[in-house]
Amino acid sequence: MPELPDLEIIAAVLAPRVVGRTIRGAEALHPAFLQSTEPPLAELGGRGITGVGRRGKYLLFHLSDGLHLAVHLMRAGWIWHGASRYDATKSTVFRMELDDGNDIRVIEPGFPKLSRGWLLDSLDKEPLAGLGVEPLSDGFTLERFVGLVAGKRRQIKKVLVDQRLIAGIGNAYADEILFAARLSPFRYAHTLDEGELARLWRAIPEVLRWAIDEIRSRVGEGLYQEEERSFLRVHGRAGKPCPECGTPIGEVLLCGQRTDFCPRCQHVDEFPGRTRRS
Ligand SMILES: [Zn+2]
Structure with missing residues (x-):
């Protein structure tokens, strides 16, 4: 997608x-x-x-x-x-x-x-009207992000892919963002402290801009038919070694979608039970 x-x-x-x-x-x-x-x-x-x-x-x-x-x-x-x-x-x-x-x-x-x-006849109409903040825009401030995320009793990955909160992040890049921020996808948003929220906020535009550069360097001026994702670090790499620590990348289904993560870098072991339940 x-x-x-x-x-x-x-x-x-x-x-x-x-x-x-x-x-x-x-x-x-x-x-x-x-x-x-x-x-x-x-x-x-x-x-x-x-x-x-x-x-x-x-x-x-x-x-x-x-x-x-x-x-x-x-x-x-x-x-x-x-x-x-x-x-x-x-x-x-x-x-x-x-x-x-x-x-x-x-x-x-x-x-x-x-x-x-x-x-x-207007960009303020559905399906665009209900979309959340653009993560590459100036409006995506730490304050705004914290306002959207803090206190939510939902798993953080589900918050990241909620298009009404932040627009444009899907299953693959949510995994990459959480890996970059060293956060478990199974953490509940309301449990994230100030430092973790700031780390996650910084990782979002960093990962998206990195991906844009990586894709551009691979497809040039072409309109590609297959998503170019060979550079991703955790998503789609289940069982392969984590690029940071070598631990095999883990995979579970979360809401019917594949969630990939490094159990060690993202401290998933600290939340036993959550990884298999969703
Ligand atoms: Zn790792």
């Missing part, structure tokens, strides 16, 4: 290719793709693309006259940019034809197709 670093790269790679172009038309090839009803998709025709950005895990196309297209790629979607003359395939869920002979397409192989789009 693309997370904040992936979407930052997609937006940065796509922007120079499509900003300034005019949309000739758009078509949702999968009936569930478009989640908004007003304005209609036909409104895209004739609009210029003024910017490509991101909010949380949504890719945003900013269009002339105050319209925005928000796209959520969910688990398996990706963005394709190429010549309109290539036929859409069964994997194409949405396409926008541009005036330079190219298309922007949302591709999602297999079923069910979960990628979704919203055509919005």
Whole structure:
């Protein structure tokens, strides 16, 4: 599932290719793709693309006259940019034809197709309205972070991936952030002391910026189809040695999602019972 670093790269790679172009038309090839009803998709025709950005895990196309297209790629979607003359395939869920002979397409192989789009006349509307603070923004201060997290009787990993609190962190980067902060994913947020909260707050933008740099150095100017995560230190590395201490990386299911951690660096042993229970 693309997370904040992936979407930052997609937006940065796509922007120079499509900003300034005019949309000739758009078509949702999968009936569930478009989640908004007003304005209609036909409104895209004739609009210029003024910017490509991101909010949380949504890719945003900013269009002339105050319209925005928000796209959520969910688990398996990706963005394709190429010549309109290539036929859409069964994997194409949405396409926008541009005036330079190219298309922007949302591709999602297999079923069910979960990628979704919203055509919005304001960024203050759902699904964007309820999103939390952007972790790479100036607004992500220690004070704000502590206000969001402190006292919550929920496991800290669940707090980190709650899009209404902090927007853009998913399962993989939550694991990386907690490893960088040397905190167990199973700790309850309300048990974190001042120093631990500050360490976690610092780790969030550090890990996300590190990931953006790592992905960029690997994909260059390409729009990649597979998430580039070979550089991750704990997530997806269950059983392999911790890059810091050599202890085998542990893995448990937390809310049906894989959680990977170093038992030693993240002091998971101090919380027996919690690791298997969720
Ligand atoms: Zn370790």
